[in-house]
Amino acid sequence: MYNCALLKFKDIVRKDGHLTPIEEKIDVPFKIKRIYYITGVAQKSARGFHSHRKLQQALICLHGSLKIRIKNPNEEEIINLNDPSVGLYIGPLVWREMFDFSKGSVLLVVASEHYSEEDYIRDYNLYLNEAKKIFQANPADDS
Numbered sequence: 001m002y003n004c005a006l007l008k009f010k011d012i013v014r015k016d017g018h019l020t021p022i023e024e025k026i027d028v029p030f031k032i033k034r035i036y037y038i039t040g041v042a043q044k045s046a047r048g049f050h051s052h053r054k055l056q057q058a059l060i061c062l063h064g065s066l067k068i069r070i071k072n073p074n075e076e077e078i079i080n081l082n083d084p085s086v087g088l089y090i091g092p093l094v095w096r097e098m099f100d101f102s103k104g105s106v107l108l109v110v111a112s113e114h115y116s117e118e119d120y121i122r123d124y125n126l127y128l129n130e131a132k133k134i135f136q137a138n139p140a141d142d143s
């Protein structure tokens, strides 16, 4: 889907556990400026409901599971994240909604930019207006 991809990280397995390294421009396709994590989400809660203008991120569920709905003006998909060796890459102008968090789940996010509220589009109609301009200007990207 446009500006989204599943990333498969290295899973280094020893008899005493797993280790997964994430290096900028190697395991994620951007330079890492920020990490944050989301914990303690009630099972009925949903988060997200926004897009970003510039930010690129990789979302990795370190423990438990959650679902992410990714959308653009033409496409919609639901991704189930439940494997710490898999990340969901989300680039600019993708709407996202996170839901169905399992009890105790931990979502790690690595991001290409420092936090900036100006980069968020939190209104869905505004998002559609901005995204449609990009999609009309670059129809070949819509794949």
Ligand code: T46
Residues within 6 Å of the ligand: 034, 036, 038, 047, 048, 049, 057, 059, 096, 109, 115
């Ligand atoms: C995203 C999804 C996956 C900060 O002060 N610094 C930060 O780095 C972040 C990410 C958030 N905040 C503040 C902004 C809000 O007052 O923390 C509060 C909660 O943020 P938000 O409602 O945007 O959280 P989510 O879970 O809806 O979205 C977050 C990220 O903001 C977003 O970029 O893609 O996780």
